Amino acid sequence: MTRRLLLSYLSLTLLVLLCLEVPFGYVYARGEMSRFTGNGSQAAVMLAEVLEEKVERRAASDVPELVAGFARRTRSHVTVVDSAGKVLTDSRGAAAVGTDLSAEPDIATALRNRAGSGTRQDDPTLGGDVFFTTVPGSSGSTVRCAVRASFPLATVATKVHDAWLVLAAVGLGVLAAVAVIALALARWITRPVRALEHATTQLADGTLKDLPATDLGPPELRRLASTFVRTATRLQHLLKAQHAFASEASHQLKTPLTALRLRLENFEPYLDPRAQPSLDAAVGEVERLSRMVHGLLALARLENAAATAEATDLDAVVADRAAVWTAFAGEHDVDIVVAGPRAGRVWAIPGALEQIIDNLLSNALRVSPPGTTITLATRVSGVSRSVELHVTDEGPGMTEAQRQRAFDRFWRANDADHEGTGLGLPIVQQLARASGGEVVLRAAPGGGLDAVVQLKPADAHRTPSTRRPRSVMRAKQPAVPPRPAPRPFAVSDGQQ
Numbered sequence: 001m002t003r004r005l006l007l008s009y010l011s012l013t014l015l016v017l018l019c020l021e022v023p024f025g026y027v028y029a030r031g032e033m034s035r036f037t038g039n040g041s042q043a044a045v046m047l048a049e050v051l052e053e054k055v056e057r058r059a060a061s062d063v064p065e066l067v068a069g070f071a072r073r074t075r076s077h078v079t080v081v082d083s084a085g086k087v088l089t090d091s092r093g094a095a096a097v098g099t100d101l102s103a104e105p106d107i108a109t110a111l112r113n114r115a116g117s118g119t120r121q122d123d124p125t126l127g128g129d130v131f132f133t134t135v136p137g138s139s140g141s142t143v144r145c146a147v148r149a150s151f152p153l154a155t156v157a158t159k160v161h162d163a164w165l166v167l168a169a170v171g172l173g174v175l176a177a178v179a180v181i182a183l184a185l186a187r188w189i190t191r192p193v194r195a196l197e198h199a200t201t202q203l204a205d206g207t208l209k210d211l212p213a214t215d216l217g218p219p220e221l222r223r224l225a226s227t228f229v230r231t232a233t234r235l236q237h238l239l240k241a242q243h244a245f246a247s248e249a250s251h252q253l254k255t256p257l258t259a260l261r262l263r264l265e266n267f268e269p270y271l272d273p274r275a276q277p278s279l280d281a282a283v284g285e286v287e288r289l290s291r292m293v294h295g296l297l298a299l300a301r302l303e304n305a306a307a308t309a310e311a312t313d314l315d316a317v318v319a320d321r322a323a324v325w326t327a328f329a330g331e332h333d334v335d336i337v338v339a340g341p342r343a344g345r346v347w348a349i350p351g352a353l354e355q356i357i358d359n360l361l362s363n364a365l366r367v368s369p370p371g372t373t374i375t376l377a378t379r380v381s382g383v384s385r386s387v388e389l390h391v392t393d394e395g396p397g398m399t400e401a402q403r404q405r406a407f408d409r410f411w412r413a414n415d416a417d418h419e420g421t422g423l424g425l426p427i428v429q430q431l432a433r434a435s436g437g438e439v440v441l442r443a444a445p446g447g448g449l450d451a452v453v454q455l456k457p458a459d460a461h462r463t464p465s466t467r468r469p470r471s472v473m474r475a476k477q478p479a480v481p482p483r484p485a486p487r488p489f490a491v492s493d494g495q496q
Helices: 002-056 060-074 105-111 154-205 219-266 273-304 314-330 352-367 400-405 424-434
Strands: 077-082 087-090 116-123 128-139 142-152 310-313 335-339 345-348 373-381 386-392 438-443 449-455 471-473
Touching (some): 002 060, 002 077, 002 128, 002 142, 002 154, 060 077, 060 087, 060 142, 105 142, 128 154, 154 219, 219 273, 310 314, 314 373, 352 373, 352 386, 352 449, 400 438, 424 438, 424 449
Parallel strands (some): 335 373
Antiparallel strands (some): 077 087, 077 142, 128 142, 310 345, 373 386, 386 449
């Protein structure tokens, strides 16, 4: 912004200088040329009057001396002819005495008692451009001689050139002065803007440490900085309060829910068998409430967190989670297949990929009929420059309208499992976006649902042609001993 302000000031100053100096330079050049030609013409007329008297009095012997003196004083080339057009004298000896010049246009015009003038380029006698004027030496209508005086234009050209140099130096000096003043002014204006930008970046990262000064810059920016400080302070206070609630509420809510469940289970020996279904339903609702509270707290922690994405090995995470979920899938007679090329490392916040896969596998497992397969596949897209993780099931799938609403909190399909809370997919979406990616739901080609997580690759060079072998993880012969899946945010959605 400082450079743009400086360029704007200098551009405006340069435009003003051009509008002032260029016309002034041209006016000065025209004035000098007019003054030079006018003085030369006047001097030639005066010389012609003097020579006309000498010729009239038959004192032509004095003409060469007068012409030579005039030529020395004015640094000019003078040629004088008589009434017949023959040369009386030439100050530089370019034309011999007696040479007939009456055929030359300017001499012929002067012999008809009319003066003429003009410019000539590359004059051999004066070595450059010249201004010449030819005037008659006459008394009344009688022309007794004609005088041609040629003046070199080098002198006036030098003066004009020097004037342009002075104007350029003045312009550069003005631009330098304006640049110094404009730089100081631009920095004074942009210093609070830079401070606001720095503070805004820190606030977006969740760690505002340097509050912008409210006593720098123009009054408008000072008021803006004061407003920002008040807003940021209040926002930080609200975020800290929400974060404290998210951190403490889990401990405060788990205890009464656990106690309520234990009390309900303690009623079981004393209840009539006919009340057993109601007791089981009540215990199930308590468990569902516990999962819902856990999901809400997970979302709150995600929204309050300011974690930075890190390079994570997607292939290792996929293999690990597939091995962990094999035992759970085996209980439903469902296979887990890992396929696709090696994806390498992707950007993700710590722990996000594990939670995303856990939630998607949990949802897929709920709707997968026995004997079907859940596919974990990775794809490298060269067009969109992204890595895609596909979790595909062979369940009933979802309609287009259901897929559009699937990421709404607490939304569940009408035929969904009642144990779901409607928070699993919102958690997946929040985790994907926090990692710089996105998640979408698509209809699987052979039926079912294809959950696609789009992530940004962290490796500058990858070889997507190198494919790992397709592997099928079966619960009956697990590759690792079954163990519970660590799912701090994995709240089963039940939306599919």
